[in-house]
Amino acid sequence: MNDFVKPTIEYAQLWPMLVVFGAACLGVLVEAFLPRPSRFMAQVVITVGGLIVALGGSVYVATNLDELGKGVARGDLAVMGALAIDGPTLYLWVLLLALGLAGTMLFAERELEGGVTAFAGQASALPGTEDERLASAKGLEHTEVFPLLLLAVGGMMLFPASNDLIMMFVALEVLSLPLYLLSGLARRRRLLSQEAALKYFLLGAFSTGFFLYGIALIYGFAGSMEFAAIHEAVRNDTGSSALLTIGLGLLAVGLFFKVGAAPFQAWTPDVYQGAPTPLTAFMAAGTKVAAFGAMARLLYVAFGADRWSWQPMLWIIAILTMLVGAVLAIAQSDVKRMLAYSSVAHTGFLLTGILGVQSASDLASGEVTSLQAVLFYLTTYGFATLGAFAVVGLVRDASGEANTLSRWAGLGKESPVVAGVFALFLLAMAGIPLTSGFVGKWTVFAVALAAGAWPVVVVAILASVIAAFFYVRVIFLMYFSDPVGDGPAVTTPSVLTSTTIGVAAALTVLLGVLPGPLLDLAGKAGEFIR
Numbered sequence: 001m002n003d004f005v006k007p008t009i010e011y012a013q014l015w016p017m018l019v020v021f022g023a024a025c026l027g028v029l030v031e032a033f034l035p036r037p038s039r040f041m042a043q044v045v046i047t048v049g050g051l052i053v054a055l056g057g058s059v060y061v062a063t064n065l066d067e068l069g070k071g072v073a074r075g076d077l078a079v080m081g082a083l084a085i086d087g088p089t090l091y092l093w094v095l096l097l098a099l100g101l102a103g104t105m106l107f108a109e110r111e112l113e114g115g116v117t118a119f120a121g122q123a124s125a126l127p128g129t130e131d132e133r134l135a136s137a138k139g140l141e142h143t144e145v146f147p148l149l150l151l152a153v154g155g156m157m158l159f160p161a162s163n164d165l166i167m168m169f170v171a172l173e174v175l176s177l178p179l180y181l182l183s184g185l186a187r188r189r190r191l192l193s194q195e196a197a198l199k200y201f202l203l204g205a206f207s208t209g210f211f212l213y214g215i216a217l218i219y220g221f222a223g224s225m226e227f228a229a230i231h232e233a234v235r236n237d238t239g240s241s242a243l244l245t246i247g248l249g250l251l252a253v254g255l256f257f258k259v260g261a262a263p264f265q266a267w268t269p270d271v272y273q274g275a276p277t278p279l280t281a282f283m284a285a286g287t288k289v290a291a292f293g294a295m296a297r298l299l300y301v302a303f304g305a306d307r308w309s310w311q312p313m314l315w316i317i318a319i320l321t322m323l324v325g326a327v328l329a330i331a332q333s334d335v336k337r338m339l340a341y342s343s344v345a346h347t348g349f350l351l352t353g354i355l356g357v358q359s360a361s362d363l364a365s366g367e368v369t370s371l372q373a374v375l376f377y378l379t380t381y382g383f384a385t386l387g388a389f390a391v392v393g394l395v396r397d398a399s400g401e402a403n404t405l406s407r408w409a410g411l412g413k414e415s416p417v418v419a420g421v422f423a424l425f426l427l428a429m430a431g432i433p434l435t436s437g438f439v440g441k442w443t444v445f446a447v448a449l450a451a452g453a454w455p456v457v458v459v460a461i462l463a464s465v466i467a468a469f470f471y472v473r474v475i476f477l478m479y480f481s482d483p484v485g486d487g488p489a490v491t492t493p494s495v496l497t498s499t500t501i502g503v504a505a506a507l508t509v510l511l512g513v514l515p516g517p518l519l520d521l522a523g524k525a526g527e528f529i530r
Contacts, residue, residue, distance in 0.1 A: 010078040013065075013085040016057035016093060017161075020154040023050025027147030036140075043146035044108050050150060051104065055097040062090040077163060077529070081226055084163040084297070087525035091375055092160045092293045096286055099382055100153040102503070103282030105496040106390055107145055112491050118276045118393070119145050119185045120193075142185055148178040149282070156286050160293025163301075165215045165225040165251075168294060172211065172254070175290060176204055179283055183275040188400035196274025203257065203267045211254025217247030227302040228530045235305040248303060248310060252317075255298070258291040261317050261351065262324040265344045269332075272340035277401060280336065281389035284343055285382035292350055292378060296371060299354065301528045311453075314351055318456050322348030322463035330470050334403050335392055338470060339385070342429055345467055346381055349444055352460050353377060356447025367450065368519070373443035375522040380428070380436035380511055387504025388425040394418055396491050405474065410483030415490040419478045421505050426471040428508045431464050436511035443519070 011018070023046050030042050065076075065087070078085050110117055121140030155175025162168035184197030219225055221243040222233035233239055253264065260268040272280050303310060325345030332338040356370030395402050395411065395418070402408070412419040428437035441464065445457050493501075511518055 005080070007080055010076070010085070013061055013076065013078055014083070016054040016061060016097075017154060017157045019050055019054040019057060020097075020150055020157065023047065023054075024147045024150035024154060026050075027144075027150060031144055031147070039143040040108075040141060043143045044104070047104050047146045047150055048101065051097050051101045051153070055094060055101070058090055058093040058097060061085070062087070062094070065090070079167075081228070082164050082167045083158075083161045084227075084301075084529055085161065086527075086529045088293065088297075088371060088375065088528055089161045091522065091525040092289060092378075093157050095289055095375075095379055095382060096153060096156050099282065099286045099289065099386060100149065100156075102383075102386055102500045103149060103278065103286065104146070105500045106278035106281055106393070107149060109278065109393075109494055109497045111494040112393055112396070112497070113187060116187070117141050117145070118187055118278050119182075120187050120190065123185055145182060145185065148182055151175075152178040152182075152282075153286070156290035159290040160297060162294060162297070163227050165218060165230075168298070169208075169211060169215060171294070172208065172258070175287070176208075176258075179279070179287070180204065182279045183271055183283075185279075186274065186276040189274070192274040193276065194274075196271045199267055200271045207254045207257035207264065210250045210257075214247045214250030214252075214254065217243045217250065221247060227297070230302040231305060231530060234303060244306065245309060248306070249313070251298065252310070252313065255291060255295045256317060259288055259295065259347045259350070260344050261347050262321040262344065265321070265324065265347075268344055269337040269340040272343070273334055273336045273403070277336070277389055277393040281386045281393075284339075284389060285386040288343070288347065288350070289378045289382055292354075292374060296354060296374060297528050300371070301530055311355060314355055315453065315456055318348050318351035318355070319459045320348075321345070321351060322460055326463040326466040329467065332470075333405050335405055335408065335474070336389070336403050338405070338474070339388060339392070342467065342471075343385065345463055346385075346429070348463065349441060349460055350374060350377055350381075352448045352453070352456050353444030355453045355456060356444075356451045368443050368447055369523070369527075370447045370451070371527060372519065372522045372525070373447045375525060376515070376519055377440040377444050379518060379522075380440040380508070383504045383507045384425050384428045384437060387501050387508065388422065388429070390497055390501050390504070391418060391422045391425065393497070394490050394493060395488050397489060402488060405477060406484050407488055408474065409477050409481040409488070411477075411488045411490070412479035414483070414488050418490050421501060423475045423478065424505055424508060426474060428512070430468040430471040432468075434509075434512045436508045436515070438512060439515040439519075 027043055027046050030039055034042055076085055119142045123142060152175050155171050158171035159175055162171050180197055180201040183200050184194045186193030221239035222230045257264040299310060322345050325341045325348060329338050329341035332341060353370055353374040393401060428435035431437045431441040445460060448457050
């Protein structure tokens with residue numbers, strides 16, 4: 001009867017994440033008590049303020065990790081072992097909060113839609129009805145999107161920090177549910193947006209079922225849901241190998257769905273196309289960062305002793321994902337769907353990096369570790385993708401965004417700056433030298449080669465060549481094709497979107513020319529703790 005242990009919460013290490021959740025709760029209260037005309041500015045201030053405070057707090061915790069913990073420089077377990085606050089967690093927190101700030105700027109953009117945001121004025125109004133027309137005429141806005149964004153960011157921060165399966169499941173749901181709602185709130189093309197939200201929700205719920213079933217089987221194998229206990233059970237081979245193999249496979253299905261890996265990528269083009277473009281930009285970058293952080297922790301920490309079992313699975317999934325993404329992107333006539341399949345291909349490249357060696361002690365001095373390569377690639381991919389989708393929102397016609405590729409013909413003559421910035425992002429995704437994408441691909445390919453996964457690297461290079469074709473095709477269309485009809489029209493954004501695009505473009509160039517400081521920072525993040 002004396003086995004009760006008083007629960008402890010290490011607030012000194014967790015407070016940046018708690019600030020985000022607290023700001024989200026404050027945003028909900030704003031919706032309940034402030035009059036509608038005052039809500040927009042209040043929500044923007046709360047969201048930006050909360051993210052900036054959390055960002056500064058994450059940097060502070062990262063630089064004082066040994067003092068805030070138990071004297072361990074590599075990090076510490078928190079909330080009775082449910083969370084791991086270590087170098088990789090804090091690196092991902094800083095990256096996610098930076099992407100969240102950029103996403104907030106895109107959410108707050110009003111110039112592109114004539115004084116209102118890209119989100120529906122009244123989500124309950126049926127598309128095409130008088131209620132929807134009146135909501136649009138009154139200029140109504142859904143300011144609830146800002147606390148939903150904060151909840152998604154909080155869930156993304158919780159996901160890679162999770163150190164047991166139950167906490168990982170909670171984080172998965174906290175980050176997913178707001179995204180399901182936000183996907184159906186596009187102001188334009190409401191039916192397409194609602195269809196995207198329904199597909200995302202149904203397929204997400206289906207994949208969550210696989211994840212939960214996997215949790216049950218792994219618990220049956222190890223008798224615990226904590227990663228350290230699972231690691232010991234795997235290392236000592238104390239349970240049924242069938243439960244371990246099937247459980248790990250089911251857990252992988254849930255994570256492969258979140259990152260958009262083949263054959264679980266079917267939702268990606270539909271959701272990216274139908275969701276409001278500001279959400280697509282944030283979701284494409286942030287979700288992948290959080291999900292790959294969680295996947296790496298799960299595979300390296302909980303199942304690191306069973307690499308012989310999950311590495312062949314990753315070989316197959318990585319090869320399939322790269323080829324599906326690169327080949328299907330060629331056939332797309334919609335720029336958002338093309339970028340969606342490009343995202344699928346990049347998922348395959350990131351999986352290639354997971355195949356490498358994590359421990360620096362197992363590598364020669366100066367070699368890049370697997371985790372270091374993945375963290376760097378997530379950074380380069382996140383900002384390039386967010387910037388590319390932000391540019392997509394600028395090219396418009398009478399019905400809203402002009403996402404059909406034929407409408408982009410002649411964009412280089414109509415708006416050289418917009419076309420040039422978009423071309424920069426495309427070249428980075430293609431992995432052209434002097435862009436961040438080249439260094440990112442080089443690092444993940446190098447760690448995979450060092451681990452002996454050369455067949456995967458060969459396929460990755462082939463997929464990169466295929467992907468370069470459709471990236472260059474868009475650049476050729478913008479600069480060397482005649483406009484169709486009146487040609488593309490570019491709407492001048494406010495300083496919010498302009499700043500987001502400018503920062504993303506600057507980082508894309510800077511990390512391509514001077515990647516060393518960020519690679520060193522990713523290396524100093526160290527390894528996952530148990």
